Amino acid sequence: MNLNAQPSLNRRSSLNRRSLLRLAGAASTATLAADMSSIEALASPALTESLKQSGKRVILLWLAGGASQLETWDPKPGRLTGGPFSKIQTCVPGIEISELLPKMSSRLKETAIIRSLNTKIADHGNAYQLMDTGRTPEPSLKFPHLGATIAHELGQRDSQVPDYVTMYTSTEGRRQGTAGFLGGRYNPMFLTDQMMPANIKRLDSITEIDHRDRADLRDLMANIFDRKQSHPMYDAHNSAYDRVRGLMASDHLFDIEREPQSVRNHYGPTQFGQQCLIARRLAEAGVPFIKVARAWWDSHGQNFETHQELCADLDHCMSALLDDLKARGMLDSTLVITLGEFGRTPDINGSLGRDHFASAWSCTLSGCGIRGGSVFGKSDEDGKTVIEGEMNAGDLFATIFAALGIDHHKEFMVGSRPIPIADFDSEPCFDILA
């Protein structure tokens, strides 16, 4: 597909649609709102709109299975819990991280480390729920995952690109993510075994013109039906079809062959690196939320061998991503998060492994809205408890929203019940906000 031809194609498409509508004598051609279900934000619409225009993005590097804080952001060398690896001085005086992250050590000026997560839940399923929604589940409510909330807040209604893309190629721990009460409009575009989304390419058996014309004919049918009865569910249905051609035109975003070799080399040959590059391409094109999941940090056996392997991947790819975003002037508007469902036990088990641990663990936030080169919170000398600045999942989410300029007090109405965007009583951590 010729990229440059895309804008004109869209113009033609909309003209064509209008002419068909005129032909049909349709009275109402109002654009169909994406979120006309019962979910209405109470925040000021004007503020919301300007935020949507601001071009802010999130790239979440999801460390599935739970990375060890001790081998990454909160090393404790010299303690029995500390493991064999030493710590290294970073480019920010006073901040040291594990020697397994040498590249990140010279790039910490844009990154804030949180060392005081105490999220309590330490089984994969429930912890995943918690860290993807920022709150504990309620049986009667389906909370949206972070990506869906961000897509809702930052995505533009008429966007030609997807607004929530998840890449999770390995099968272990794969979870799709859901828009919950925000509705299917905000469900992720989910990439599993391939790095190209499913059904994004036109079949050879239909021409470009016919594909477009039949979509216009469908629009016409939808509009005639709309004269007889209307409902938000119909609007969402139409919106899903309205977005098809834009999404199809974004197939090139997933094609890293289009990047110069030097850029591809910069990200390196691993799949995680390639996915980080796709994430950058998507962010650049305006996709508000991209999650790249790297399995599988669940190192019950041989924790140190596992981290030698996986930290090398994380260190390189995260560094490459931050460099690239910075070079393109995008880092100020892109928030890069590293997070998993929990950390790992300070105690080392008989298989030289570390087990699930949610009482004192770490994550990072880089770029947009973040005071780089900062560390928040503190764990004790063995890493067993938080001794300063304890933070829970709700606070972390509030911090993420605040970094993006989203009012964390904002509420959704779900039926008659107001649900705050970040969990009840959560507060952003202003210490690490720019």
Next chain:
Amino acid sequence: MQPSNLHELAKWPCQDIVFCAAASDDSRRLWIGSSDAGVYQMDVAEEKPQRMKLSGEGHSSYVTCLTRCGSTLVTGSYDRKLIWWDTETGQQIRQIKAHDKWIRKIISTPDHSRVISVADDMQCRVWDLASGTMIAEFSDHPPMTPHHYPSMLYAVAVSPDGSKIATGDRVGHVAIWDSKSFETIAEIETPVMYTWDPQKRRHSIGGIRSLAFSGDSQRLAVGGIGKIGNIDHLGGPARLEVFNCQTGERQLELEDNKLKGLIEQIVWGPDDAWLLTAGGDNKGFTSFYNPESGEMFHQEQHPAHIHGLWCDAAYENFFIAAHKQVNHWSMAEKEA
């Protein structure tokens, strides 16, 4: 000395992880390397032996390996250093930044003139025991795995006749070297040991963890782990392969699914009458095989993962370095 006689004489629990052990010829003194970065001497002939830390600057990370040559002890660590110690004075003699990455194994040549180390910089280095100077360095092990992750060089062995050195890495590649010219004389592949999982978790955990030449120096035993169902744990069979060094032909390929995990140590018995493997997952094992038939004829479960094992020349005393414990075993007839 019958393997079935193997029994515990003493057990010394501790808080740290003990990776390696070597004793004096008379088995009255023992030296161990610990996860607390210390190297300790224990007078194991005493009823309640105390640990005495050898003095000097010492290591700053896990002490993963040691070898004793007479009254000289050489230890290697994740801190990249080799340290020479005098076992009589308990003092550090010399330290060398020997590698650029984590040192995995150190051994000494049969004549005790040299020590040989391997590390994750993928180099094998030969050192003069007396002077500490490096005599040679060589490698046939790429720094990256085929899947673009850092590789590791875990294992090294020298043949009893002193003629050959073998090195084995994470992806299952073994190189055999002439110990005079330091040229490769054979290569052996054990790809199953790599355990790369391309689909579920995209990572590996295995590698060649142990190597041992037979007493006649003709055969090489290679130890590690087999195909793992669940890489998060060490849930794979203990895997042993035995090769003819001359032809490269594989003579045995054994997997034990009963007591699972990594084979960390291999010992050939007197006149190659048996092969002992030791290692484990969350617990430990020792298994004895007939090196001709491959039959496992004796096996014991150990409460802790075995990292290191040392035995004396008479195959009578065995010292075990394990997760939070050290053990003294004997293969002599039990006293009535």
Next chain:
Amino acid sequence: MRTRFHPVLLCLLFSAVATASTASSPMQLAREIDRLINQQCAPELRAELVGESQYIRRATLDLAGRIPTVAELQDFRNSESLTKRQDLIQQLVSSADFAFHQRNELDTLLLRRLEHNDNWRAYLLEATRENRKWDELFRQIMVPEDDEDHRSAAFLRKRISDLDSATNDSSIAWFGVNIGCAKCHDHPLVMDWTQAHYYGMASFFKRTFQTRAGSVGERFDGSIGYTTTDGDSRKSEFMFLTGTKLVEPDSELEEAKQKEINEAIKKSESDAKAPPPPQPQFRPRSNLVRIALADTEQNFFARNIANRLWARMFGRGLIHPLDQAHSENPPSHPALLDLLARDLREHEFDLRRTLHAIALTDTYARKAHAKDPPPDELFAGAIPRPLTPHQFSLSLLIASANPTEMQGLSSKQEWNQQREELEQKSESVARQLEIPDDGFQVSVTESLWFSNHPQIQNEYLQSGGNRLVGSLLRFESDEELIREAIQAVLCRDPDPDEMTAMLQYLQNKTERRTDAIGQIVWALMSSPEFRFNH
């Protein structure tokens, strides 16, 4: 404002509705339903009744789980019977389609896609074919060990490894009560549900275990200890949602006997050929079934299923959400819910009768309001409902077939066999589609799939003679062609604007006529009018 629900109030609520009387025929019940709905909905708010095309589409989707065929549509329109709507409903609830559809609905309600289990689905189909009564199904599914047939054990088997799922899912599916929130603390918003209720319900499942042979069994002992928010340690009692408690009789087993039992249970857990495990005298799940069925006061069991059937036909429960039966969330029409529940009890929990009656009501036959609808809970007009995965998948197969080869109930002999084949054929697509819940929105995953997946082209738009597209090719008149296409897919006649647009579409693409016809059919199938029941 939180208010603890007062027992007296509770009684009042449940007795105040006793005025509605039950009826003998489905039609009498239908009249009573309309009366109770109309009591709360002024005539000017009520939408007019739908025309016959929309009526047959709606009813066929709801009772047969698919759209009507062209032949059925025409037969219905051509019928001059004064009772043609009643006749249609009678035909639908007696059809083979009804059993399949009812099976699919019950499967979704009970297993929620926790697994696709052919044996379980076959069991449900046998049950729906003989219109097995709901209390009987409840007993079979909750106490599957009483039957040699282990197929009904799937519900418990999928949940028993997690006591919370077994407790909460059972409570939601059978009683319409979500007590999950009361596990860690008394329910924060609903004072009906306390920790004692949660653990009381959980106690009934605590002893259940799975046998290797595929059924379940119960241990001879086992209780749950929990800590209240005040830090007190408690031991749970067997307690139903109504507060009815069950006291376990004292039983002292000799040690040897106890050991023997434990070994037999252990064996049944690991050995598929082991004899069924011994059954204790005191059987908690069996007692739960007994207590729940005996609860005629609050009537959770009957009210839940009545409410669910209502919601299936109207897109909204009388109690809504469907799992929130409690005093803070009263039914929109208490007397009506009570009537339906009592009617079910009086007619041996015959679900088909309830659906039959609802389908006969005027309330069911109302149009959707074009704009500014009154509140949904008045049921003044139709609320659109997304097709379920099975309805959608089956309807695509029916719409895309050559209408002369897809007669439906108009050809009585062959249809049962054909319907069975369609059911099987529809499975793979149905399983890929999302089960719609409250606030459902069609996602781009679906629109991309429908726009670009080869299956759409090769299955639904294929131009072979046994397909709609192939059959349309034989029409010489474009107008006739368009009329047939719209009837086959949307079950109605074309609108003049549509006719104009489609004629132009065909004229613009005369050189690719087959393709153009396929595109018209695609546009119809991808329209919201097809995707929803309205």
